[in-house]
Amino acid sequence: MSTTESLRKYLASYQLALIEDKEKGRSVIATAPLERGSIITTSQPLGTVPLKANRHEFCNYCFRKLGSATATATAAVQYSNAPPPLQRCSRCKSAYFCDMACFKNAWLSYHQFVCRPPSNDNDKNDNLDDEDDSQLDLEMTERVALNVSRFMKRNQSKEQQQQEESQPEPNDEETVQVTMEAFASLMDHLDNHPRYLLDHYQFIAKTVREKPYLCDTPLQEKDLVKFLGRFKCNNFAIYDEQLFTIGEGTYPIASLFNHSCRPNAAVLFDGSLLVIKAIDTIEPNEEITIAYVDIAHSRTERQKILRDKYFFKCTCERCRDDNIIGRIDAMLGEEESDWDRAERLLNNNNHGDNKKQDISQQIMDLINNDWDLLEMTKTYNRRNGKIPDQSKPLSLQYYVHFLLPFLTPYLWSASNPAIQFVGTRSPPNSSSSSSANSSATLKHLTEFDDPPAHAALPYPGGSYREILESAIDQLSTYPPADIIPFRITTLATCTRLFFDTMMEGQWRQATKLGMYILVQYSIIYPPYHPMLAQHLLLLAKSAWNSIIQNEIQGRKLETFQERGVRRWILLAKEAILYTFGKQSTMWREVLELEWIFIRDQNLKK
Ligand SMILES: C[S@@+](CC[C@H](N)C(=O)[O-])C[C@H]1O[C@@H](n2cnc3c(N)ncnc32)[C@H](O)[C@@H]1O
Numbered sequence: 001m002s003t004t005e006s007l008r009k010y011l012a013s014y015q016l017a018l019i020e021d022k023e024k025g026r027s028v029i030a031t032a033p034l035e036r037g038s039i040i041t042t043s044q045p046l047g048t049v050p051l052k053a054n055r056h057e058f059c060n061y062c063f064r065k066l067g068s069a070t071a072t073a074t075a076a077v078q079y080s081n082a083p084p085p086l087q088r089c090s091r092c093k094s095a096y097f098c099d100m101a102c103f104k105n106a107w108l109s110y111h112q113f114v115c116r117p118p119s120n121d122n123d124k125n126d127n128l129d130d131e132d133d134s135q136l137d138l139e140m141t142e143r144v145a146l147n148v149s150r151f152m153k154r155n156q157s158k159e160q161q162q163q164e165e166s167q168p169e170p171n172d173e174e175t176v177q178v179t180m181e182a183f184a185s186l187m188d189h190l191d192n193h194p195r196y197l198l199d200h201y202q203f204i205a206k207t208v209r210e211k212p213y214l215c216d217t218p219l220q221e222k223d224l225v226k227f228l229g230r231f232k233c234n235n236f237a238i239y240d241e242q243l244f245t246i247g248e249g250t251y252p253i254a255s256l257f258n259h260s261c262r263p264n265a266a267v268l269f270d271g272s273l274l275v276i277k278a279i280d281t282i283e284p285n286e287e288i289t290i291a292y293v294d295i296a297h298s299r300t301e302r303q304k305i306l307r308d309k310y311f312f313k314c315t316c317e318r319c320r321d322d323n324i325i326g327r328i329d330a331m332l333g334e335e336e337s338d339w340d341r342a343e344r345l346l347n348n349n350n351h352g353d354n355k356k357q358d359i360s361q362q363i364m365d366l367i368n369n370d371w372d373l374l375e376m377t378k379t380y381n382r383r384n385g386k387i388p389d390q391s392k393p394l395s396l397q398y399y400v401h402f403l404l405p406f407l408t409p410y411l412w413s414a415s416n417p418a419i420q421f422v423g424t425r426s427p428p429n430s431s432s433s434s435s436a437n438s439s440a441t442l443k444h445l446t447e448f449d450d451p452p453a454h455a456a457l458p459y460p461g462g463s464y465r466e467i468l469e470s471a472i473d474q475l476s477t478y479p480p481a482d483i484i485p486f487r488i489t490t491l492a493t494c495t496r497l498f499f500d501t502m503m504e505g506q507w508r509q510a511t512k513l514g515m516y517i518l519v520q521y522s523i524i525y526p527p528y529h530p531m532l533a534q535h536l537l538l539l540a541k542s543a544w545n546s547i548i549q550n551e552i553q554g555r556k557l558e559t560f561q562e563r564g565v566r567r568w569i570l571l572a573k574e575a576i577l578y579t580f581g582k583q584s585t586m587w588r589e590v591l592e593l594e595w596i597f598i599r600d601q602n603l604k605k
Pocket of ligand 1: 025027233234254255257258259260310313314
C-alpha cells in the first residue's frame with residue numbers, strides 16, 4: 001500500500017489522516033473533533049453499475065430517481081407536478097437517463113462503448129448470464145478499465161502534465177488524480193482468493209481485454225485481475241433513500257475506511273456520490289469506521305461474511321465479550337444460515353419452514369388478540385416503573401412496553417446531551433465536551449416533551465451504555481419463552497410481518513410490529529444509524545394511518561395513540577436530520593406527516 005502525498009493532503013483537508021498497522025493495514029483517523037451528523041468526506045465513483053432489475057427506475061449515470069428531492073429541484077421538472085419519466089437510450093433500449101446532460105456524460109465516459117441494439121448477438125457477453133454477478137463484475141471491470149486507461153493516456157501526455165503542474169488544483173477537491181491514486185493503493189487480497197475466483201477473474205479479464213474499445217489500453221490482463229480482486233473487498237452497494245440496493249460502485253476514497261460492527265460513521269448516497277457521515281461524536285485520533293455488513297446479523301454470520309469477502313477476523317467491541325456492546329450478540333442468538341436452510345430443503349425436510357409459518361401465525365394471533373395497546377401503555381408507563389412478572393416468560397407485548405419507555409427517548413438523550421426536555425426532568429450530563437456543541441437538534445424543531453411533564457420521571461441517570469446494560473441485565477432474568485422476543489429469528493419474522501401488514505393496510509398490526517422492531521433496532525444499531533431513522537419514519541406513518549383507520553371504522557380515539565404518533569414523528573425528525581439530512585426525500589416526508597398531524601390536531605380542538 002503506497003499512500004501518495006496528494007492523497008494525504010486531500011484527506012488532511014477534511015481533518016483526516018491515515019495510520020498504518022499490521023492487522024488492518026491503513027486506518028482513517030480524525031485529526032479534529034467531528035460532530036454527529038457532519039459530513040466526514042465524500043467519495044466520487046471510479047465506476048458504477050446499476051442492478052439490472054431496477055435500471056429503468058434510476059438514472060444510469062447519476063443514480064437519482066426522478067421525483068426525489070434533488071431531482072425535482074432541476075429545471076426539467078420544476079414546472080410540472082408529475083416528474084417526467086426517465087429517458088431511455090433509443091439505441092440499446094436498456095439504459096435510462098434523467099436528461100440529455102446525464103446521457104452525454106454517460107456517453108462520453110462509457111456508454112458509447114457498451115451501447116448496442118438489443119437484437120444484436122454481440123449484446124450477450126460470451127457465456128455470461130445477464131442476471132448473475134459475473135455480468136456485474138464484467139461491466140464494472142469495463143468501466144473502471146476505461147477510466148483508468150483514459151487517465152493513464154492523459155498522464156502520458158507531457159504537455160498535459162506541465163499544464164497541470166502550472167495550475168495546482170485545490171487540496172479539498174477530489175481530483176481524478178486523487179481518485180486514481182487511492183484506487184491504485186487499495187488492497188486486492190489476491191493471495192487469499194480461492195482458486196475458482198481467480199479463474200473467474202482471469203476469464204473476465206480476458207473477455208474485457210478483448211473488447212475492441214480496450215484494444216489499445218496500456219492495461220494488461222493481470223492488471224484487470226487485480227482490479228477484480230480490489231472490487232471484491234472494496235466495492236460498495238449503492239442504495240436509494242429507502243435503503244434498497246440499486247447498483248454497485250467502486251469508490252476509492254471511501255474504501256480507505258475500515259469496518260466495525262459498532263461503527264461511528266455511516267455511508268449514504270446523494271445520487272452516485274457517496275457521503276460518509278458521523279453518526280456519533282468523534283474525538284481527535286479516534287478511528288473512523290463504517291459497517292461493511294448489516295450489523296443486525298448475528299456475530300457468526302457477520303464474521304463469516306467478513307472472513308469470506310474481506311479476509312479478516314473482526315475484533316471490534318461488538319465482536320468481543322468484554323463490554324456491554326459485545327453482550328448484544330449473546331442476547332440476539334444465532335440465525336438460520338442460508339446454507340442450513342438450503343441443505344434442509346434439499347433433504348426434503350420442510351419441518352423448519354412449517355415451524356416458521358407457525359411462529360408467524362402465533363405472532364399475528366398475539367398481536368390481534370392478546371396485545372391491548374391501551375392496557376399495556378397504562379401498565380408500563382414511566383411513572384409507575386412497573387416491571388413484568390419475572391417468574392414468567394417475557395412475551396412480545398410485555399417486552400415491547402417494558403423496554404420502549406426505557407430505551408426511547410432515554411437511550412437517545414443519553415447519547416446526545418443536546419436533546420432538551422421540558423417538564424420536570426433535567427437533561428443528562430455529558431462527559432463529552434464536543435457533543436455538547438451539537439447545534440441542530442430537537443430543541444430547534446420543537447421541544448421534546450414526551451412523556452408529558454406530569455407523567456415524567458426524573459431522568460434515570462447513567463450513560464447510554466449504563467442504560468443499555470441495565471436493559472440487557474433485566475432481560476436475562478426471565479425464563480425462556482416459546483418465542484423469545486429478543487432473538488434475531490423473532491426480529492426476522494416480525495420484520496417480514498411488518499412489511500406484509502403495511503402492504504395489506506393493516507395499520508394497527510403494523511404499528512405493534514413496528515414498535516417491537518424499534519426496540520430491537522435501538523439495541524442493535526447505534527442511536528443515529530440510518531436504519532433507525534428509516535424505521536422511525538415507517539413507524540410514524542403506520543401509527544398515523546392506524547389513527548385514521550380507527551376513525552374511519554368509528555373506533556374511539558385514545559390520546560395515547562396521538563402521543564405515540566407525535567413521539568415517532570419527533571424521533572424520526574431527529575434521526576433523519578443527522579443522517580439523511582434536510583435535502584432528503586425522507587426529511588420532506590417527515591415534515592409533511594408532521595404538518596398533516598398538527599393540522600388534524602388543530603381541527604379537533
Ligand atoms: C476497504 S479496505 C479498508 C482499507 C484498508 N485497511 C487499506 O489499507 O486499504 C478493506 C480491507 O481492510 C482490512 N480491514 C478493514 N476493516 C478491518 C478490521 N476491522 N480489522 C482488520 N482488518 C480490516 C481488511 O483487510 C479488508 O479487506
